[in-house]
Amino acid sequence: MxxxxxxxxxxxxxxxxxxxxxxxxxxxxxxxxxxxxxxxxxxxxxxxxxxxxxxxxxxxxxxxxxxxxxxxxxxxxxxxxxxxxxxxxxxxxxxxxxxxxxxxxxxxxxxxxxxxxxxxxxxxxxxxxxxxxxxxxxxSCNTTALCRTLYPIKKQYGINKVRATMIRRGGDPKQDNRGPINAIKPKMKVPSHHGPDVMTVIPDIEIDTTAVKVPTTIMHFHSINIELKNKNTKPEDIIKTLEETPRVTLVTEEHGIESTAQIIELARDANRPRNDVWEIPVWKESIVIKNNELYYFQAVHQESDxxxxxxxxxxxxxxxxxxxxxxxxxxxxxxxxxxxx
Amino acid sequence: MxxxxxxxxxxxxxxxxxxxxxxxxxxxxxxxxxxxxxxxxxxxxxxxxxxxxxxxxxxxxxxxxxxxxxxxxxxxxxxxxxxxxxxxxxxxxxxxxxxxxxxxxxxxxxxxxxxxxxxxxxxxxxxxxxxxxxxxxxxSCNTTALCRTLYPIKKQYGINKVRATMIRRGGDPKQDNRGPINAIKPKMKVPSHHGPDVMTVIPDIEIDTTAVKVPTTIMHFHSINIELKNKNTKPEDIIKTLEETPRVTLVTEEHGIESTAQIIELARDANRPRNDVWEIPVWKESIVIKNNELYYFQAVHQESDxxxxxxxxxxxxxxxxxxxxxxxxxxxxxxxxxxxx
Known part of the structure; x- marks a missing residue:
C-alpha cells in the first residue's frame, strides 16, 4: 500500500x-x-x-x-x-x-x-x-547545495576549512514584491547563518559564509574556497568526485554555459517542469586548486533543489x-x- | 604656473x-x-x-x-x-x-x-x-578599493592572507548594452585578476580573489576575509584604523544604509556631482573577527573612486x-x- x-x-x-x-x-x-x-x-x-x-x-x-x-x-x-x-x-x-x-x-x-x-x-x-x-x-536550498558538494569532497580529500560567499537571488520569479531591483544588499550578520546550518547536517566541518542579495530571480550562486586536508589533490580528482555524486552536475563555458541564465535555458530546453534544476550545477573551469586551496563556483535553483x-x-x-x-x-x-x- | x-x-x-x-x-x-x-x-x-x-x-x-x-x-x-x-x-x-x-x-x-x-x-x-x-x-576601481582598506590594515595588524569575492556591477548607468539583466555571471578565471593586480601596488601581500557580475549598475561590492597576523586585533581597532584612513568611510545599518542603493542616495542628497562616491564605504556591522579572521563588506563606486x-x-x-x-x-x-x- x-x-x-x-x-x-x-x-x-x-x-x-x-x-x-x-x-x-x-x-x-x-x-x-x-x-x-x-x-x-x-x-x-x-x-x-x-x-x-x-x-x-x-x-x-x-x-x-x-x-x-x-x-x-x-x-x-x-x-x-x-x-x-x-x-x-x-x-x-x-x-x-x-x-x-x-x-x-x-x-x-x-x-x-x-x-x-x-x-x-x-x-x-x-x-x-x-x-x-x-x-x-x-x-534550505543553499544549505542543501553546500552539503551536496562539500560532503563528498570532505569524505574523499578532507577539509580543514570552508569559506564561501552566497550570492542570493532577490526573489523568486513569482514574487513581484521583492528586491533589490538595482543594488547589492549584504546580509549584515557576518558570518551568515548558512555555515552553522551546514553544520546541522555535517557537524564536524569548519565553515564560514557571508551572503548578499542581488537583483536576479532565477538562481543563487556560491563562490566556494576550501582548504583541503589532502595536499596531493588535483582538480581532475575533484571533477571525478563531483561527476560521481548524485544531484551534482558539471557544466562548462565550452558549451556556452556562462551564467545562471544558460542553466535555466538548459532546463527549459529539457522540458523540465517549471524549468526546475534539481541538481547543483558546478562550473568545471572554476574548479581550481592553488596553494592547496580548492575553488569552485556552483549555482542553486532555489525553488527546486x-x-x-x-x-x-x-x-x-x-x-x-x-x-x-x-x-x-x-x-x-x-x-x-x-x-x- | x-x-x-x-x-x-x-x-x-x-x-x-x-x-x-x-x-x-x-x-x-x-x-x-x-x-x-x-x-x-x-x-x-x-x-x-x-x-x-x-x-x-x-x-x-x-x-x-x-x-x-x-x-x-x-x-x-x-x-x-x-x-x-x-x-x-x-x-x-x-x-x-x-x-x-x-x-x-x-x-x-x-x-x-x-x-x-x-x-x-x-x-x-x-x-x-x-x-x-x-x-x-x-x-582599476576594484583594485583601488582593495588597496585603500587592505594597506592600512596590513600596516597596522599584518596580513597572512586575503580572500575576497568581488560582486561586480553589470554595467555603468550610461551603458545600455551591458548585462546580465537577470543572471549571475562568474568570471571563469579563478582566482580572478584582481588579486594579482593588488600585488602590483602592494607586492608583499598574499591575496586571492574571485569575481562575478550581477544585474546592477550603481556600485561594485566586496566581501573580504583576512587572516590577520596580530592575533589580539579587535573589531574596534579595525574601525578606528579605517576611520582614520583617507577616502574610506564607515556606514551603518543603524542609519538605514542597508545596500549600495542607499549609499548612492547619500551622494545624491549631498549634491555630489553625478552622485559620485570617491571614497570606499565600509559597513561597520560587517567588521567581525572570528578565529583571528577579519571579515568586512565594502562598496565601490566604479565610475569615480x-x-x-x-x-x-x-x-x-x-x-x-x-x-x-x-x-x-x-x-x-x-x-x-x-x-x-
Missing amino acids: NCKVGINGFGTIGKRIADAVSLQNDMEIVGVSKTSPNYESKLALDRGYPLYCAIPDRISEFRDKGMDVEGDLNDLIDESDIIVDCTPGGVGAKNSELYKKAGVKAIYQGGEDHQVADFSFNSLVNYEEAYGRDQTRVV VVPENIDAIRAMTKLEKNPTKSIQKTDKNLQLNPMI | NCKVGINGFGTIGKRIADAVSLQNDMEIVGVSKTSPNYESKLALDRGYPLYCAIPDRISEFRDKGMDVEGDLNDLIDESDIIVDCTPGGVGAKNSELYKKAGVKAIYQGGEDHQVADFSFNSLVNYEEAYGRDQTRVV VVPENIDAIRAMTKLEKNPTKSIQKTDKNLQLNPMI
Whole structure:
C-alpha cells in the first residue's frame, strides 16, 4: 500500500513536492492545504489533489469561489501517514505541536530552525539516520547545495576549512514584491547563518559564509574556497568526485554555459517542469586548486533543489526504503532527473 | 604656473578627471579629446574644455555638427605637460608610444596592464615613488578599493592572507548594452585578476580573489576575509584604523544604509556631482573577527573612486607636491570630499 502524503502549504515548494510525490510509485498525495483560494489552489484542484483549507474559518471563502474543499488541516492530518510542512518560515514550528498531538510524522523545510525536529536532513549525508524518524527538517536550498558538494569532497580529500560567499537571488520569479531591483544588499550578520546550518547536517566541518542579495530571480550562486586536508589533490580528482555524486552536475563555458541564465535555458530546453534544476550545477573551469586551496563556483535553483530531498525523507521516515542509494536512484528516475546537456 | 593637463578620452573616467582637475588650483585642463561628436563632446565644449579630435580624419565630423575642434591628438599632446589617458582598456598601451615619442608624461587607467608604465599607483601606498615619474598607471576601481582598506590594515595588524569575492556591477548607468539583466555571471578565471593586480601596488601581500557580475549598475561590492597576523586585533581597532584612513568611510545599518542603493542616495542628497562616491564605504556591522579572521563588506563606486588618485598622480609626477598626505588633503578639499552622513 502506498504511503499517504499530505502537503501543508501549496506554494513554491509545496506544489513541486506534490508533483514529485505523484511521480513516485510508492507514495501518493492524499491532499494539499492552502490558506486562500488563489491560482495555486485552482492548480491543486486541476491536478486532482484533494484541497484542504489550512484555516478552518476560511472554508467558505473557497466555496464562494466554487472551489471544492475536503475539510480543514486537521482533516488532512487524519488522512495522512506523513505531512510535508511547506508553510512559510516559522509557521512550521507552530504547526509541529499539532502534528505531534495527532501522532503524524512530519517533514519541515529549511525556513525552520534545526530545533523544530532536532534532526536536519540531506539524502547523501544522513539518510540512514532518518530511517523511521517521526520528525525531520530538510535544510534550505543553499544549505542543501553546500552539503551536496562539500560532503563528498570532505569524505574523499578532507577539509580543514570552508569559506564561501552566497550570492542570493532577490526573489523568486513569482514574487513581484521583492528586491533589490538595482543594488547589492549584504546580509549584515557576518558570518551568515548558512555555515552553522551546514553544520546541522555535517557537524564536524569548519565553515564560514557571508551572503548578499542581488537583483536576479532565477538562481543563487556560491563562490566556494576550501582548504583541503589532502595536499596531493588535483582538480581532475575533484571533477571525478563531483561527476560521481548524485544531484551534482558539471557544466562548462565550452558549451556556452556562462551564467545562471544558460542553466535555466538548459532546463527549459529539457522540458523540465517549471524549468526546475534539481541538481547543483558546478562550473568545471572554476574548479581550481592553488596553494592547496580548492575553488569552485556552483549555482542553486532555489525553488527546486530540495524537492528530491523531501521525497527521500518521506521514504526514509516511513520505512519504504532502507538503502539511501536506492532511494536516491528511485527518486531521480521517477522525476526524470536526466542530464540536461 | 599651473600644470597643463590633457585628457585623452572624455568618457566615464575622463570627464570626471577633467572636472576634478578644474577644481584644483595648481593644475588646469588644456584640452580633452574625443573620437566622435557625441553628447560628451558637447559637454566638453559647454564646460569650456578645448576639444580635440582623437582621430585626425574625423575632425570634419565634429565641424559638420557645429563643434569647434582645436586640432588632433598630437596637437593636444603638444599643449600638455601631462596626458591622462582615459581611453578604453588596451588603447592606452597603443597610445603609450605616442606619448613617449612626444616626451609628454602620461597616466594610464586600470584597464591597461601593469607593464604599460611598469608602475601601478595608489595615493596611500606609493605616492612618493610616483614623484617625478614619466609614466604611471592608476589601478582599476576594484583594485583601488582593495588597496585603500587592505594597506592600512596590513600596516597596522599584518596580513597572512586575503580572500575576497568581488560582486561586480553589470554595467555603468550610461551603458545600455551591458548585462546580465537577470543572471549571475562568474568570471571563469579563478582566482580572478584582481588579486594579482593588488600585488602590483602592494607586492608583499598574499591575496586571492574571485569575481562575478550581477544585474546592477550603481556600485561594485566586496566581501573580504583576512587572516590577520596580530592575533589580539579587535573589531574596534579595525574601525578606528579605517576611520582614520583617507577616502574610506564607515556606514551603518543603524542609519538605514542597508545596500549600495542607499549609499548612492547619500551622494545624491549631498549634491555630489553625478552622485559620485570617491571614497570606499565600509559597513561597520560587517567588521567581525572570528578565529583571528577579519571579515568586512565594502562598496565601490566604479565610475569615480579612481578620480582623486588620478589627481594625486598628476601632482606627484609633475612634482607639484612631494608630501603624499598634503596632496591627498588638497585633492579631497578641492573636490569637496566631505562626509556624506
